Amino acid sequence: MANNDEHKGNWWIWKVFWILLGVTSFEVALGIIQPEYLVGTQVLGTSLLNQIFIILTLVKAGYIVLVFMHLGFEKKSLKWTILLPALILIPYLLFIVLTEGDYASIMMQ
Amino acid sequence: MSQTTNEISNWEGGNRPYVASYGKLMMWFFLITDALTFSAFLSGYGFSRFKYGEVWPSAEDVFTHFPFLHGDHPLLFVALMTFILIMSSVTMVLAVNYGHKMQKKKVILWLSLTIVGGAMFLGSQAWEWGHFIHGDKAAIQTHTLEVFHIAKDNELSSVYELMGVDGHDGTHHHFNVQEVGEALHSNTEYGIRISDKTYLDHEAAVKYYDKNAQEVLIGANLHNNEYGQGLFADYFFFITGFHGFHVFSGVIILLIILINVIKGTYEKRGHYEMVEKVGLYWHFVDLVWVFVFTFFYLV
Known part of the structure; x- marks a missing residue:
């Protein structure tokens, strides 16, 4: 379980810390600068900038869940028991709700 | 239990198919449900955002202040809050890690720092709410x-x-x-x-x-919102409030665990799994914030 050889020291904790900090700083920098090209380009219903934010967020979430919460080192069956409901239900819900939101916006006009 | 051999199949009971303790499993199952709850809230937010399109307030106009600094500093303060929460997540992993090594003093040190981080985050959130309620430009x-x-x-x-x-x-x-x-x-x-x-x-x-x-x-509350569409304030109070309540409960639970660590409860028990379980909860709170940060402040 937790006593794998790779977890002898603390370096892996600080590695993830620097990754999370780096990604967050990058996001904040993009958020302040608002590069025109990224704001102006539309991809899948929103700006390219927003898509980049969402991808970076998922990267951060991955590091937190897999390393900090140790899920990456649990048994495969446990890993999927926990991840699958979220990976199926959340995109499903988002798809329905956001499509409906878009439709509601058209109906208002 | 310790006599369990490989001859017993995983499905006949008495074995642990997931190689994780009961407590840890249940914490994970709770976290799944909690994650789905937060996704429902954030999807609701997304619905209103798509519905109101251009009329929705943009975060750069709303969250622009930093304590003791004049002028507009969009994103800086939430960036600081994010940093505080990531930092407290790191101290939490360190506490869990030293728990595995049965080093009581280091567990106490890092657990205490985690609590300090949680308290700082709550303080920042109170400041943020105060500013949001007071309003900026009317x-x-x-x-x-x-x-x-x-x-x-x-x-x-x-x-x-x-x-x-x-x-x-x-x-x-x-x-x-x-x-x-x-x-x-x-x-x-x-x-x-x-x-x-x-x-x-x-x-x-x-x-x-x-x-x-x-x-x-002037300012924002559940009826009026000077920043734009009224629902924005409702979602803000509800979602950051619900997250803040999680942080608050996390701090209380961490305090209880810290007292137990100091009393030597887990030393006697032979393992620090309780620290690991509350650690899971604490990281989850950080995880939710990562999403709240993106969808309220960045996107």
Whole structure:
């Protein structure tokens, strides 16, 4: 379980810390600068900038869940028991709700 | 239990198919349900955002302040809050890690620092809420419940600036539609920015104002929201409030665990799994914040 050889020291904790900090700083920098090209380009219903934010967020979430919460080192069956409901239900819900939101916006006009 | 051999199949009981303890499994199952709850809230937020499109307030106009600094500093303060929470997540992993090595003193040190981080985050959130409720630029609401702002040279100005008072001097200001209207009439350098974020010059602004202005909004609450669409404030209070409540419960649980660590409960028990379980909860709180940060402040 937790006593794998790779977890002898603390370096892996600080590695993830620097990754999370780096990604967050990058996001904040993009958020302040608002590069025109990224704001102006539309991809899948929103700006390219927003898509980049969402991808970076998922990267951060991955590091937190897999390393900090140790899920990456649990048994495969446990890993999927926990991840699958979220990976199926959340995109499903988002798809329905956001499509409906878009439709509601058209109906208002 | 310790006699369990490989001959017993995983499905006959008495074995642990997941190689994780009961407590840890249940914490994970709770976290799944909690994750789905938060996704429902954030999807709801997404629905309203898609529905109201251009009228939805943009975060750069809303969260612009930093303690002890003047002027606009969008994103900086939430970036700091994010940093505090990531940092407290790191101290939490360190506490769990030293728990595995049965080093009581180091567990106490890192657990205490985690609690300090949680408390700092809660303090920051209180400050953020205070600012959000107090408001920044004030705005005017129309008969159709749209919100527009005072502008100057095609940039957001504020009702305070138009009226020539300091909005952050600690006193409560009240303006009625007539006096703001008179000020707008007589100060030709001011215009307005209507709810879809287009700017009107002075002449058009005065016309729009006289036709539509109904109420001067100061700050945000569950009824009115000077930043724009009213739902924005409702979602803000509800989602960051629900997250803040998780942080608050996390701090309380961490305190209880810390007391147990100091008393030597887990030393006697032979393992620090309780620290690991509360650690899972604490990281989850950080995980939720990562999403709240993105969808409220960045996107």
